[in-house]
Amino acid sequence: MAERDSVTDRAGEWVYSGVWRVLSNRFNVPETPPTLPCEPGETPDAFKPTRGFLGYMKLEFLIGMTVVSVAIFIGWAVLLIALWWAGLLVMIPAAVLVVVLWVVGYLALHLKYDTTWYVMTDRSLRIRRGIWVIREMTFTFENVQNVKVRQGPLQRMFGVSDLLVETAGAGSDPNGKGGPALNQGVVQGVADAWALRDRVLVKLKASQTAGFGDDLAASTQMVQGAAGGWSTEHVEALRLIRDELGTMTRPG
């Protein structure tokens, strides 16, 4: 049994790496993580979803495909009862369709996992995903308006959670399918979205502006404005005046 498992594993790996080679050579799917410009001396932190996310996707796929397969089987059974010759005629194509759906879906799931990349630097987050259409989005933390964390019960079972960062851009889903909006960066399936959220929050709180492309003057004034817009020299002059007045009013 173990022997057979390793053979199928090896066959699976062989098929999978072959598919990858075709995608990479013929369809220009990048194999390396995206790059992100950063300060000299800093290395961008590139990471992928955790392995648990793969398991989570597989369970979702299993449930979804079981429903689809049962639906196809019921449809075929109804056809067989109503018109037995038509039922026999579509039996082979229907079976092939189900098998192809399972195989292609399973492959696509692994490919989705392998093509999802997140890169974080001190200043920004870049997300890249996709096989047919490769989407890459870049958000700077200066412009991020809020961060969200979400985790469903199934995700909790697999120990994965999602982090969403949102900017003030309001673009809806480019595909019009209720997917993530353009202004949303979804870091899907990480082991601890809360820890990642805290890392982003440190940067959000350090930012002095509202994130709408505020002018430099406004932001620097805010930074200096600890004593209500006065510089240290002003405060020093005020202190001297107070001391002078103090020596005047003090009874000699």
Place this chain on the structure above:
Amino acid sequence: MPENPQTPPFDPATTTRPIGALLRYYTIVSLMTVIGFPFVFLPMYFKYRSLRYKFDDQGVSMSWGILFKREVYLTYRRIQDIHVSRGIIQRWLGLATVSVQTASGSAGAEMSIEGIGNPEGLRDYLYSRMRGSKEEPKTNEAGQQEGTLAGADQGASDEALVLLNEILGQVKALREDRDSGEVADG
């Protein structure tokens, strides 16, 4: 296209027209609609013919249209996020759609830049000029206006400082007057 770590820099001054590959892309896309080809291809062809980009040191302008003209201008500093999307055909032709969003509320990206031969270079160019990509108070090329603003602010503060120093001098003089008066009295 494998991600090239050494992306050649994007040259904003010479980029005014989309490259020819964009017309090829438009042709393939409209051919895929089969019977819709003339209706899909003509507007795309006119868009390709009339598409102009102008990258200046503050922002980028994109204009197109022959009958219905459009022009979009946005400043680099107001860019909220940058999206690069490339379908299979775009990848084969070395193209990509670079979409940028500002904080205005329109659905979809405010500007979708197509037909740039070096999309990764363009992405890096825009990234280096948007907010938060580098330390804020440091120098930036888009800082002429901000520089004068900050200068005016500095001037106003200096005026306040001069006034404060005058007040300080007067208070000092007052005290010395009073001190000498006290000495004379005592």
